[in-house]
Amino acid sequence: MSEGKQPSHVEDKVFLVTGGAAGVGAGIVRTLLLENARYVAFLDIAVREGSVLEAELLEKFGALRAKFIKCDISDEEQLGAAFRQVFDKYRRLDVVINNAAMLSADDRAYKKIVDVNFSATINSTLNALDIMGADKGGKGGTIVNLSSLLALRPKARLPVYAATKIAVLQFSNSIGAESYYSQSQVRVLTVCLGPTDTAILQKPNISNFDKDYTKDLTARAPIRQRVESAANGIIEVINRGTSSSTWMIADDKPPVDITKNILNGFEAMSASLDINSLGF
Structure with a gap:
C-alpha cells in the first residue's frame, strides 16, 4: 500500500448484500468484485435474475467468488439461514450491505413495505x-x-416508504453510536440515495402503479443518477465512513458526508421543544 493511501475495507473481504440480483444491488455486487472482494453472497427473491447474475460473475471472476442465495429477507428464518450459510462457508463475514427495498404506491401494502424495508434491516443488522x-x-x-x-423530506409523496427510510436512518445512527461501536467494533453507516436509475423505478415495479401516479413519479425524478455512481459511492463510503455517519449519494456526484447536517437538525428540534429537560 502506497504512503498516504487509505486501507481498503473491500479487498479480500467477505460480503453479504441483500437485494443483490438487480438494480443498485447488482451494481454493488459487480463493483465489489472489481475491487477484489474475496467473496460476495447476494440475497434476493428474484431467482431468474439472481441465477443469471451469478453465472455472469463466476465466468468473469472465477469460481467461488460469488453466490446467489434465494431468500425472502422479510422471513426471519430464511434470513438467519442465509447468514449461517455464508459464515459456515468462509468462517468469517466482514461487511453486510442492506440494500433490499420495496416501493409501492399502495399504502395498504404497508406491512410488507415495513417488513422488507425496516424490519429486515433490523434483523440483518442484528445477525451481522x-x-x-x-x-x-x-x-x-x-x-x-x-x-x-425521501427520508429527509417533510410530507414526502410516498408516506410509508419514506417512513421506513427515516426509521432506517434513526436506527442505524443509534446502533452505530460510540457506546455500541466501542463494544462491537462494527461500524454502522447510513447512505441516503438520491433518485437512481434502478429497477425499483422501472418495470415490472413501475407497472404496479396506476398511470397517473406513474406520470407523477417519473416527473418528480426525470433525471436519475446511474447505478454505477451509486455503487461506486457506496464503496467509497465503506472505505471512508466512521460509525454512525450518514452520507448522501445523488446526481452522479461523489458521496457527501451529511452527518453534521443530520445531527444539527435533530439538536435544533430538541432544543426548540426542550426535550432534553424531559430526561430523554
Missing part, C-alpha cells in the same frame, strides 16, 4: 452484529444500511 461483533467473539466489521433522500 452477532457474527462480527467483537463482544460476541467476532473481529469487527462494517454494516451499510441504505436509506433515501
Whole structure:
C-alpha cells in the first residue's frame, strides 16, 4: 500500500448484500468484485435474475467468488439461514450491505413495505452484529444500511416508504453510536440515495402503479443518477465512513458526508421543544 493511501475495507473481504440480483444491488455486487472482494453472497427473491447474475460473475471472476442465495429477507428464518450459510462457508463475514427495498404506491401494502424495508434491516443488522461483533467473539466489521433522500423530506409523496427510510436512518445512527461501536467494533453507516436509475423505478415495479401516479413519479425524478455512481459511492463510503455517519449519494456526484447536517437538525428540534429537560 502506497504512503498516504487509505486501507481498503473491500479487498479480500467477505460480503453479504441483500437485494443483490438487480438494480443498485447488482451494481454493488459487480463493483465489489472489481475491487477484489474475496467473496460476495447476494440475497434476493428474484431467482431468474439472481441465477443469471451469478453465472455472469463466476465466468468473469472465477469460481467461488460469488453466490446467489434465494431468500425472502422479510422471513426471519430464511434470513438467519442465509447468514449461517455464508459464515459456515468462509468462517468469517466482514461487511453486510442492506440494500433490499420495496416501493409501492399502495399504502395498504404497508406491512410488507415495513417488513422488507425496516424490519429486515433490523434483523440483518442484528445477525451481522452477532457474527462480527467483537463482544460476541467476532473481529469487527462494517454494516451499510441504505436509506433515501425521501427520508429527509417533510410530507414526502410516498408516506410509508419514506417512513421506513427515516426509521432506517434513526436506527442505524443509534446502533452505530460510540457506546455500541466501542463494544462491537462494527461500524454502522447510513447512505441516503438520491433518485437512481434502478429497477425499483422501472418495470415490472413501475407497472404496479396506476398511470397517473406513474406520470407523477417519473416527473418528480426525470433525471436519475446511474447505478454505477451509486455503487461506486457506496464503496467509497465503506472505505471512508466512521460509525454512525450518514452520507448522501445523488446526481452522479461523489458521496457527501451529511452527518453534521443530520445531527444539527435533530439538536435544533430538541432544543426548540426542550426535550432534553424531559430526561430523554
